[in-house]
Amino acid sequence: MHKKAHLPEKICLHCQRPFTWRKKWERDWEQVKYCSERCRRAPKPKEE
Numbered sequence: 001m002h003k004k005a006h007l008p009e010k011i012c013l014h015c016q017r018p019f020t021w022r023k024k025w026e027r028d029w030e031q032v033k034y035c036s037e038r039c040r041r042a043p044k045p046k047e048e
Contacts, residue, residue, distance in 0.1 A: 014039035 007021045012035040019035035034040040 012036075012039050014042050014044075 004020070008029070009018045009020050010032065011018055013033045015035065017035060021029060025032050
């Protein structure tokens, strides 16, 4: 069993907050870019 302090982390591309590995992402962790469905569905911020 993993300790939570030792789980890998990433930064969400939408909200820029860190999120940790989850069991449901075990097979495709490399492709995970967003912390939640809400962030994934949100419109991309405009860059000026």
